[in-house]
Amino acid sequence: MRVNIEVNGVNYSEEIEPRLLLVHFIRDQIGLTGTHWGCDTSNCGTCVLWLDDLPVKSCTVLTAMADGHRVRTVEDLEQGGELDPVQKGFMQEHGLQCGFCTPGMLMTARALLDRNPNPSDLEIREAISGQICRCTGYENIVRAIRWAAANSSSNGALDVAEVAQ
Amino acid sequence: MQVPAPVEYERALSVDDAIERLTRLGPEARLVAGGHSLLPMMKLRLARPECLIDINGLADLSFIRRDGNVLRIGAMTRHSELLASQVISEVAKIIPDAEAVIADPIVRNRGTVGGSMCQADPAEDLSAVFAALDAMVEIRGPRGTRVVSVNGFHTGPYSTVVEPDEILTEVSFVTQKNLGSAYEKVERRVGDWAIAAAGAVIALQDGKIQRVGIGLAAVGAPDFRASRAEAYLLGKDATPDLFDEAARMASAECNPNSDQRGPSAYKRHLVEVLTRRALDGALSNSKGKAN
Numbered sequence: 001m002r003v004n005i006e007v008n009g010v011n012y013s014e015e016i017e018p019r020l021l022l023v024h025f026i027r028d029q030i031g032l033t034g035t036h037w038g039c040d041t042s043n044c045g046t047c048v049l050w051l052d053d054l055p056v057k058s059c060t061v062l063t064a065m066a067d068g069h070r071v072r073t074v075e076d077l078e079q080g081g082e083l084d085p086v087q088k089g090f091m092q093e094h095g096l097q098c099g100f101c102t103p104g105m106l107m108t109a110r111a112l113l114d115r116n117p118n119p120s121d122l123e124i125r126e127a128i129s130g131q132i133c134r135c136t137g138y139e140n141i142v143r144a145i146r147w148a149a150a151n152s153s154s155n156g157a158l159d160v161a162e163v164a165q
Numbered sequence: 166m167q168v169p170a171p172v173e174y175e176r177a178l179s180v181d182d183a184i185e186r187l188t189r190l191g192p193e194a195r196l197v198a199g200g201h202s203l204l205p206m207m208k209l210r211l212a213r214p215e216c217l218i219d220i221n222g223l224a225d226l227s228f229i230r231r232d233g234n235v236l237r238i239g240a241m242t243r244h245s246e247l248l249a250s251q252v253i254s255e256v257a258k259i260i261p262d263a264e265a266v267i268a269d270p271i272v273r274n275r276g277t278v279g280g281s282m283c284q285a286d287p288a289e290d291l292s293a294v295f296a297a298l299d300a301m302v303e304i305r306g307p308r309g310t311r312v313v314s315v316n317g318f319h320t321g322p323y324s325t326v327v328e329p330d331e332i333l334t335e336v337s338f339v340t341q342k343n344l345g346s347a348y349e350k351v352e353r354r355v356g357d358w359a360i361a362a363a364g365a366v367i368a369l370q371d372g373k374i375q376r377v378g379i380g381l382a383a384v385g386a387p388d389f390r391a392s393r394a395e396a397y398l399l400g401k402d403a404t405p406d407l408f409d410e411a412a413r414m415a416s417a418e419c420n421p422n423s424d425q426r427g428p429s430a431y432k433r434h435l436v437e438v439l440t441r442r443a444l445d446g447a448l449s450n451s452k453g454k455a456n
Contacts, residue, residue: 001174018174018217021204040167040208042201042272043356054245054274060204061275064174065197065219108271129355130269 003067007032008076016063023047023058025066026073034074034103045131048104049073055111057130074103077110085148086110095144097135104131109145118149169207173216177223180305183332186218188307192329196220198241198280201272226279226334229253237337240279248273257338258450259297259346259364259380263290266348269356279333287322288358289389293380294348296389297364298338306331316388344368344376345451349439353426359383360426361435363391363415365443367403367451374398379411379440384432385420391440393418403448412441 004013005025012030020029023037026049035058038046042060049058050072077084086109089095096102105128112119112127119127124145125138133141177183177196187194195214197203198221206212220226226241229250236256238247247253248264267273267281267290281291282302292315295302300315304327318325327333350362359382368376377398379391394414401407421432 017171019169019172019207021168024168041205045269045271048271055271056275057201057271060201060272062169062174062197062200062204062217065200065221127270130271 001064003063005063005066005069005071007071008073018062018064020063021059022049022051022061022063022066022071025063026058026071029063032073032075036100036103038100039132043130043132044101044104045108045128046101046104048107048131050107050111053111055108072107074106077106084110085152086113086145088151089144089146089148090141093140093144093147095136095141101131101133101135105133105141109148112145113149113152117152119145121146167208169204170210170213172207172214174219175216176219180223180226180332180334183218183220183223184305184307184330187330187332190216190218194218194329196283196332198277199243199275200280201268201276202280202284202286220332231256231340232337234340235337236340237335238278239335240277240282240333242278244268244273244276244278244281245270247278256340256344257298257346257366259294259348259366259447262346262348262446263294263350263362263364266290266350266352266356272356278336282318282336283325283327283333285319285323285325286358287385288362288383290348290350290359290362290364290382292319292389293362293364293382295336295338295380297346297366297378297380299378300336300338302333303335303337304331305334310334316390319388341368341376343451343454345447345449345454347443347446347450349442349446350382351435351439358426361421361432361439363436363439363443365440365447367444367447369403369448369451372402373400374403375400379415379443381415381419381436381440383421383426384436385422386415386418391415391418394440398444408441408444408448411444412437415440 026035036046038044042057047058048055124142193215197217226239228239230237254261295315303312346366348364350359362382364380366378394411416433416437421429423429
């Protein structure tokens with residue numbers, strides 16, 4: 001069957017098998033390998049991307065179900081050569097070690113901060129509770145998201161003055 | 166790599182269209198809503214439908230609506246929408262209590278009320294919630310629309326009265342101003358299915374228990390409820406001793422299996438503790454509303 005899916009603002013018209021999972025379409029068919037493929041069972045959350053502005057586990061969504069919808073992946077966080085505050089936060093606070101869970105963590109963090117620009121640690125932990133990191137013990141991921149919240153202007157872009165301090 | 170077996174895919178344009186497609190394609194076709202139970206089962210070949218009929222486009226099945234003293238929830242309402250609803254948290258705290266511990270926030274963005282009810286997992290939290298609320302389920306099919314009680318809705322594990330050519334469209338329950346409720350769950354880790362869970366709703370009239378419901382998940386309770394404990398409580402003064410006895414009765418009348426989540430005796434113990442906590446929570450929630 002043919003699907004038309006807008007990924008990161010680009011329209012893709014592709015022939016697929018109806019059983020193709022969205023994570024494999026994104027990685028293998030259109031080559032955006034930033035989204036990782038992990039547990040296959042909607043537990044680990046490394047495959048999280050946005051479907052119409054909501055984070056979803058793409059190992060448990062059929063590509064066919066995304067036909068006519070918008071997808072946003074981790075590749076779209078960087079805008080005009082500028083990293084998103086959540087990406088900078090993960091750098092500043094050492095929010096990753098092996099990096100396997102990072103794309104999912106980043107997409108969940110961005111969605112959280114869009115909805116709640118100043119979350120408590122509890123809200124951050126709750127938001128990432130469907131995602132597994134085996135390296136950091138989560139402490140640095142929470143710090144990274146907190147850093148992003150503290151260093152974002154209201155429109156979600158990085159506040160240059162704050163970073164300079 | 167886990168992927169589903171080859172399958173056809175169609176989209177329903179309306180509820181009537183979904184029913185027509187189910188009728189035309191026969192019992193090997195399955196509706197898919199959020200897909201967070203069905204797709205994992207298809208990956209494991211525990212389900213092998215020949216055709217999926219996607220009902221995610223049916224926006225008219227996504228609603229939370231007050232209709233007099235009845236609260237109506239559309240089948241395509243996502244778990245995250247239930248959890249975020251102000252109306253729901255005001256009339257039935259048991260729902261956000263339970264939703265906060267159903268899977269995780271990302272899964273809750275996709276999973277639906279109707280999908281959870283039709284999947285009918287023996288550990289489904291919403292089944293216990295709607296049992297406690299004495300909810301009604303609207304089902305539409307080629308023979309018309311019928312409304313059935315949650316009592317008798319489940320015909321066994323993973324099995325309900327919804328026929329292969331029918332679609333669950335709505336869950337509803339009667340609200341009342343002084344209705345208090347709470348949900349208590351113990352799981353092995355965040356986001357897991359319950360080892361055991363108990364929910365309670367209570368309303369008092371002149372100090373006596375005028376309405377009560379106790380829902381139990383994952384412990385083999387018939388219709389997900391502790392009906393003997395409910396009958397024992399009805400019409401009596403809400404005292405700590407009474408709640409202790411009701412919790413013991415709930416523990417005795419369920420029928421948990423020993424499995425990887427724990428031995429049967431441990432689950433019975435949990436049912437007693439959690440039922441007691443849920444009753445206390447429901448009473449306190451009810452008193453908060455009366456004042």
